[in-house]
Amino acid sequence: MPTLWSQTLIPTARQVPAEAEVPSHQLMLRAGLIRKLGAGVYDYLPLGLRSLRKAMEIIRQEMNAAGAVEVMLPALQPIELWERTGRRAAYGPNLFIVKDRHGRDQALGPTHEEVVTELVGGCVESYRQLPLCLYQIQTKFRDEFRPRFGVLRSREFQMKDAYSFHLTLEGPGGLDETYQKQYDAYCRIFSRCGLPYMTVEAESGPIGGSASHEFMVPSPTGEDTILVDEKANYAANVEKCATGPRGHSFDGPPTGELDKVHTPNCPGIEDVGKLLKVKPKHMLKTLVFFGIRMKKDEVPVLHGSGLPGVGNDLKSLAQHDCLRFVIAVVRGDHDVNEAKLRHQFFALYPEFDTLVLGDPRLAQEMGFTIGYVGPQVIAGSPWQKQTLLMVDPDAAQPEFWVTGANDVDHHVRHFNWNREVRDPLGDHVQKHLVVADIRNAAEGDPSPRGNGGVLKQRKGIEIGHVFKLGAKYSDAMGVTVLNERNERVPMIMGCYGIGVNRILASAIERENGNDANGIIWPASIAPYQVLITPIKYDGAMKDAAGSLASSLESLGIDVLIDDRDERPGVKFKDADLVGFPLRITIGDKSLATGQVEVKARNGSNGEKGELVAVDQAAARVAELLKSL
16 A cells, blocks of 8 residues: 555755754755754654665665574663773763663663673583674664764664674684675675775774774765775775885984974964964874783772773882883874874783873873973983883974973974984983884875875765674673583674664765755665655546556555645655655646656656656556666
């Protein structure tokens, strides 16, 4: 039975909502797919829900085909699970915490690694029960500081998350095998949803793990930065992307005497540059990080530092050889890449557990004037033995440099690496000064493939992410399985997520996903594939609309009939705004000759309609939908 427009809820709007910044947000509100209830929280109205469910059905089909089994896990999670894995601190304020009537903290899950690991740990005893892959499609929660871009960054959202469990990494039944199956399933899902996606190497972020790939939809409005070497078929997000070799040299005479300059209320690069008339590329950006080593019964367990399990008594940590100060230095127009910095740090200090950006108050107490720190702080520091200078190659050059003076409201000009750092460190320079790739890659950088290519920057929207977790969660939660030798070993895990709401937004944000008139849906996830628009819903036109709708539905095509008592122009504008892939218009004149007009919304034939005999219209529509 076809749906009538007048019997559903489609509150279209002509004006662009003031708070909507990107096309998907604007058009989903205007087309009546969603309605804002609160910051980052949206009602899904009938059209939006239909599209959401279509995307979910495609996901379910492909997950089932890839050997995954659907479950439903609680959104309300005991906070103790998050504390056992250390992720309560890692997620920080993004984790929704609520208290029950007994005063116990509970988490509203943004993801379910802990919960699914606890489930499998309680149900799986033997390697004979592996591999196992479980998935769900469920509401997730994230306490975004600034929800924006509609459903692209909301506080409540729909996600498909899958988790696989294995005895081994390689071989039949191993993580690598399932990872590839899930990767291939994702390719099929996004292709069926009509999304032009690309896969990029990625960091695992707060999920953790080793290997990781993101699925991105290229879009100028995307929040994620992708760097691509088209020559080598290489792509990575900005957090992961390495660069090819970049030369460096500390040699070269000073550009002048070290000149200390008063720079009141200028802790930032831009402010100092304007005051001193110096471009950011001639300034050194210096950040202080704390490296922590957790040693049982030796680390003072205090509170207030923001470091997981570590207190605010940094002097005690230093005395127990559990502390390193890492001074990260990049050029002023670049940004420190914390993932790269951690990788370099842990390669030098594998016995350390944590590296975090230094708390300003604690760093100040230890002699680091945050906002005005310069690399030369190491030269006279009482903590020199515990301090490591890690410098990006672009900053390790014999140039004219401006940097912090290690004094509030002061900077220095004519900083020179040899004079201010290397000479004072003397024989200890190699121990305390390291040059490494620690910044975000940027357009124009040499490709890490070493093929002479350069990186080009694109913007994209993340729609899926797959991870090889390893034993991160099973180790933390003590979840083991009996192997062939009857030994208990931790299970190896994989994690695979899709932002279902983002599929809808990405379909609109993609190239040719919208125009001045509204949305252009892929037919597979459009709310309805066909809209039948009688110029007047009465008499012969009403009968023709009902008969044609029944013929289409018998072919498995979903149909909406616009039965409203509105002017044709209003109906046509609403049809284009919502973006139905095909519109069938029934008018007196065409119907008198036994014809209806069929018009595609994808720009084919300049969006000019074609007249089709009524008895052939259903077949023609089915044919056209194959290409949409």
